[in-house]
Each structure stands twice: as C-alpha cells, then as structure tokens.
Amino acid sequence: MGFSRPERPLFFDQFCSWIAAGKYGEMAWLGRNQELRGNPTRLLDGCQTVISLAYPYACRKPCTPDGFTTARYAEPDKTDYHDRLRPLAQELALSIVSWCPGSKTRVCVDSAPILERSFACASGMGFIGKNNMLIMPEYGSYVFLVEILTTAFLSPSDNEPMKNHCGSCSRCVDACPTGALDGPFSIDASRCLSYLTIEHRGEVGNETGRKMGDCFFGCDACQEACPFNEEELSRDLCLPSTADILRMERKDFEEKFGKTAFARAGLEKLKGNIRAVRS
Ligand code: B12
Ligand code: SF4
Ligand code: SF4
Structure with missing residues (x-):
C-alpha cells in the first residue's frame, strides 16, 4: 500500500505523447478523458489522497494437460480480478469513512481513467520498469493495482516516488x-x-x-x-x-x-x- 497526492500524474506528458503517437491499437478509449487522467480530483470532488494497493496473483502459470498456457493474471479458476478486488477495496474504503466521518471515497480497479502505475510509483510502492510494469523490488511485478481515492488527508510517512532500478538491464x-x-x-x-x-x-x-x-x-x-x-x-x-x-x-x-x-x-x-x- 502507498499514498500519494491527487496531482498531475508522474509521466503524464509521456502518456500524452504515447496517445499522440497512436500506439494504442484500437483502444481509442485510452485517448478519451485526457483531462480526467491528468487530474484525479475530477474523479472524486475534494480528493486529497490517492491510496494505491497492490494485490498479488499466483506466480504459477495456468496450464492445459496438452502443454498450453495462459498469462498468470488470468487465474482461470478464479473470478475475474475486477470483481474480486472491488469488494475488498470497498471494505477498506468503509473503514476509512468510519475513521474519518464525513469523508468520501471512490474505488478504481482498472475501471476509471487513472494512470494506476504512475500513482503506485509516486507513492513509493515500486518503480516502473523498462517493460512498463510496476515492479516492487522485494516482490516483483505479478501484482494487480487498485486505488482508493479519498477526501480524507492521509499523511504518508514516506511518499517519495521510487527511483528506477533497471540499470543497464534490457x-x-x-x-x-x-x-x-x-x-x-x-x-x-x-x-x-x-x-x-x-x-x-x-x-x-x-x-x-x-x-x-x-x-x-x-x-x-x-x-x-x-x-x-x-x-x-x-x-x-x-x-x-x-x-x-x-x-x-x-x-x-x-x-x-x-x-x-x-x-x-x-x-x-x-x-x-x-x-x-x-x-
Ligand atoms: C491499456 C492497458 C493495457 C494495454 C496497453 C499496455 C500498456 N503498457 O499501456 C494492453 C492490453 C497491451 C495491456 C497489457 C498488459 N496489462 Co494492462 N492495462 C492497461 C490499462 C487499462 C491502462 C494502461 C495505460 O494507461 N497505458 C498507457 C501507458 C502509456 O501508460 P502506463 O501503462 O501507465 O505506462 C506508464 C509508463 O509507461 C510511464 N512511462 C512512460 N515513459 C516513461 C519513461 C520513464 C523513464 C519511466 C520511468 C516511465 C515512463 O508512464 C506511463 C503513464 O503512467 C491499465 C490500468 C490503468 N488504468 O492504468 C492496465 C494495467 C497496466 N495492466 C496490467 C497488466 C497485469 C497487464 C499485463 C501484464 C497482462 C498480461 N499478462 O497479458 C500486460 C502487460 C503488458 C505490458 N508490458 O505493459 C496491470 C499492471 C500491474 C503492474 N504490476 O504494473 C494494470 C495496472 C491493471 C491493474 N489494475 O492491475 N494492458
Ligand atoms: S530492464 Fe530488466 S529489470 Fe528493468 S523491467 Fe526490464 S527485465 Fe526488469
Ligand atoms: S510487451 Fe510484454 S506482454 Fe506485450 S508482447 Fe511483448 S513481452 Fe508480451
């Protein structure tokens, strides 16, 4: 878990250049709502804190008896991660409201125009690797990202963005x-x-x-x-x-x-x- 402020996201200019270069295939929806992506307070009025959460998925590769596989995140014997993680994050969001009465929250699981990796990096949870993934140095990159936006001002003890650790590796x-x-x-x-x-x-x-x-x-x-x-x-x-x-x-x-x-x-x-x- 990490905390950051709902400011213009790190690497927002790179995101805009990526859209301008048309590298999104047919996912034209990525280019829409650029203003919301650049300003998370537009997603939750009065937002003061972005809480980034990382939730691990299995490192074992799903496999068929005839030797074919799928990406790990698919976890084909489990409910889709969007539907599994939202209620968990909502439970946490309810706790925040009980600690800070009157506060408002919004949970995002891949569902809102927000640069999830940028905020996770800004919160100090991990760094963005040359493969684009959010990598937690102690754990790796096999994690889903979820955000709780809240109007509560939660003061992080250490919210420096994490430096890139790739070095000369490629x-x-x-x-x-x-x-x-x-x-x-x-x-x-x-x-x-x-x-x-x-x-x-x-x-x-x-x-x-x-x-x-x-x-x-x-x-x-x-x-x-x-x-x-x-x-x-x-x-x-x-x-x-x-x-x-x-x-x-x-x-x-x-x-x-x-x-x-x-x-x-x-x-x-x-x-x-x-x-x-x-x-
Ligand atoms: C669209 C999308 C895709 C697209 C495009 C992938 C992409 N890299 O953009 C496709 C379908 C290809 C895809 C594939 C995958 N995805 Co996807 N995807 C998304 C989604 C919905 C939006 C991402 C986006 O905005 N892309 C545009 C690019 C430009 O932005 P970005 O990915 O945030 O990249 C940042 C960096 O590139 C950085 N940056 C740019 N230039 C520079 C330069 C330097 C020096 C630095 C340090 C950083 C930097 O700035 C960018 C802006 O934040 C996010 C959820 C979300 N809302 O963020 C999930 C998400 C990124 N995907 C996820 C996953 C798991 C995957 C896959 C691993 C699934 C799989 N196994 O098949 C692959 C990985 C492919 C890869 N290497 O990125 C996870 C990633 C978790 C993590 N640990 O990072 C996310 C966060 C979903 C989630 N909620 O968990 N995905
Ligand atoms: S450059 Fe190396 S360390 Fe960095 S993301 Fe790629 S494989 Fe991982
Ligand atoms: S960018 Fe990563 S996920 Fe996409 S084809 Fe290359 S290796 Fe596979």
Missing part, C-alpha cells in the same frame, strides 16, 4: 516476441500479444501464433525475463485441454469461464487464439 526488451517493446519504457500496444489475444477483435493470424509460444491468452514474456520476478518452473494444471476448449459450446463456456478473465475475450476469440497457437 532483458524484457530483448525477450518481447513481437517487438512491441520498441524501446525502454515504450510499448506499441498494437503489437503486444496481450492486446492481440484479448482486446483486439480480429482473429490472430498464424504468423502471430508462432510468436505466442505455448501461451494462448495474454503474455508474460517481458515479466518472465525480469530478474525482479522469481523464476517459477512449476505449472498449475487448472485448464481443460485445448481440444476440449475448441469443442466447447457457448453454454459450457458461460458455466466454466463466464465469471473469469476469459470472459472479456469470449469463446470465439479464445478458440481463434488456440487455433493460432497450435498452427
């Missing part, structure tokens, strides 16, 4: 299979496998499929390469085989994965990813 840039990390701290989202296998509406082609290795949903390559993440060799056999997923009807998918992170992509997209990765 393992993540070298490991990116598509060149989406087109330089340190710079990502062309339209080439990122996470974007192509989840957000992008079109089918993933065979050429991209070959770059996906064995992973058919999301991508962890730039985090696996990072020395701040512990190497996790064991896999979590929590998925049905890719053949079983390819045979699934909408009803089976809804039953098994309807509340998980896979729901964002949907069954047809998932099947297309699997066809590409098996090609």
Whole structure:
C-alpha cells in the first residue's frame, strides 16, 4: 500500500505523447478523458489522497494437460480480478469513512481513467520498469493495482516516488516476441500479444501464433525475463485441454469461464487464439 497526492500524474506528458503517437491499437478509449487522467480530483470532488494497493496473483502459470498456457493474471479458476478486488477495496474504503466521518471515497480497479502505475510509483510502492510494469523490488511485478481515492488527508510517512532500478538491464526488451517493446519504457500496444489475444477483435493470424509460444491468452514474456520476478518452473494444471476448449459450446463456456478473465475475450476469440497457437 502507498499514498500519494491527487496531482498531475508522474509521466503524464509521456502518456500524452504515447496517445499522440497512436500506439494504442484500437483502444481509442485510452485517448478519451485526457483531462480526467491528468487530474484525479475530477474523479472524486475534494480528493486529497490517492491510496494505491497492490494485490498479488499466483506466480504459477495456468496450464492445459496438452502443454498450453495462459498469462498468470488470468487465474482461470478464479473470478475475474475486477470483481474480486472491488469488494475488498470497498471494505477498506468503509473503514476509512468510519475513521474519518464525513469523508468520501471512490474505488478504481482498472475501471476509471487513472494512470494506476504512475500513482503506485509516486507513492513509493515500486518503480516502473523498462517493460512498463510496476515492479516492487522485494516482490516483483505479478501484482494487480487498485486505488482508493479519498477526501480524507492521509499523511504518508514516506511518499517519495521510487527511483528506477533497471540499470543497464534490457532483458524484457530483448525477450518481447513481437517487438512491441520498441524501446525502454515504450510499448506499441498494437503489437503486444496481450492486446492481440484479448482486446483486439480480429482473429490472430498464424504468423502471430508462432510468436505466442505455448501461451494462448495474454503474455508474460517481458515479466518472465525480469530478474525482479522469481523464476517459477512449476505449472498449475487448472485448464481443460485445448481440444476440449475448441469443442466447447457457448453454454459450457458461460458455466466454466463466464465469471473469469476469459470472459472479456469470449469463446470465439479464445478458440481463434488456440487455433493460432497450435498452427
Ligand atoms: C491499456 C492497458 C493495457 C494495454 C496497453 C499496455 C500498456 N503498457 O499501456 C494492453 C492490453 C497491451 C495491456 C497489457 C498488459 N496489462 Co494492462 N492495462 C492497461 C490499462 C487499462 C491502462 C494502461 C495505460 O494507461 N497505458 C498507457 C501507458 C502509456 O501508460 P502506463 O501503462 O501507465 O505506462 C506508464 C509508463 O509507461 C510511464 N512511462 C512512460 N515513459 C516513461 C519513461 C520513464 C523513464 C519511466 C520511468 C516511465 C515512463 O508512464 C506511463 C503513464 O503512467 C491499465 C490500468 C490503468 N488504468 O492504468 C492496465 C494495467 C497496466 N495492466 C496490467 C497488466 C497485469 C497487464 C499485463 C501484464 C497482462 C498480461 N499478462 O497479458 C500486460 C502487460 C503488458 C505490458 N508490458 O505493459 C496491470 C499492471 C500491474 C503492474 N504490476 O504494473 C494494470 C495496472 C491493471 C491493474 N489494475 O492491475 N494492458
Ligand atoms: S506482454 Fe508480451 S508482447 Fe506485450 S510487451 Fe510484454 S513481452 Fe511483448
Ligand atoms: S527485465 Fe530488466 S530492464 Fe526490464 S523491467 Fe526488469 S529489470 Fe528493468
């Protein structure tokens, strides 16, 4: 957990240049509400503190019996993290209101126009690596970020932004299979496998499929390469085989994965990813 003030976010100019350079693929919504992104008090009137929270996800890679995998954050045997973390943060927000009667709060879990990594970095919780991830030096980057905005003035003991710790390392840039990390701290989202296998509406082609290795949903390559993440060799056999997923009807998918992170992509997209990765 870390605290920062609701000021113009660190790296806001870089964010604006990134939008101007059109590196967001089809995620045009990222370019909207620029004024809100630049000023979190517009998200909660009278906001005085941004509380950043990091919540860890499993380091073991979800795996099918036939040897295919997904990104770790997907945790396909659990409810989607947005739906799981919001009630937890809301509970905490209620405690803040009981400590500071009359205060107002707003919880953001990937849901509001706020630069989550920037505020986490400003709070001193971690630094932004060349792979764009918020990295906590003692823990690594396999964490979700959540914010509680509050009108209460919570005084942090140590809220200096954390310095970057990458040094001369560039393992993540070298490991990116598509060149989406087109330089340190710079990502062309339209080439990122996470974007192509989840957000992008079109089918993933065979050429991209070959770059996906064995992973058919999301991508962890730039985090696996990072020395701040512990190497996790064991896999979590929590998925049905890719053949079983390819045979699934909408009803089976809804039953098994309807509340998980896979729901964002949907069954047809998932099947297309699997066809590409098996090609
Ligand atoms: C859009 C989005 C994506 C897009 C674009 C990715 C991107 N890097 O922008 C896609 C679909 C590709 C994606 C992929 C992933 N995402 Co995503 N994504 C988001 C979302 C909704 C917005 C991010 C955004 O504004 N991007 C625009 C860029 C420019 O901003 P930024 O990512 O904050 O990057 C900052 C740095 O680049 C920095 N910066 C720029 N120049 C410089 C220069 C220097 C010197 C420094 C130090 C910093 C710096 O300033 C930027 C502005 O804050 C956030 C949630 C949120 N509201 O923040 C989640 C979020 C960033 N994603 C998350 C995750 C987990 C992922 C994946 C790991 C999922 C996966 N395994 O497949 C991958 C990782 C890909 C990667 N290397 O970034 C987590 C990250 C947690 C963490 N530890 O950092 C977030 C915070 C969601 C959450 N609430 O937990 N994502
Ligand atoms: S998530 Fe994968 S494709 Fe995207 S930047 Fe990282 S390594 Fe490259
Ligand atoms: S792999 Fe190296 S350069 Fe990339 S984020 Fe990790 S420490 Fe930084």
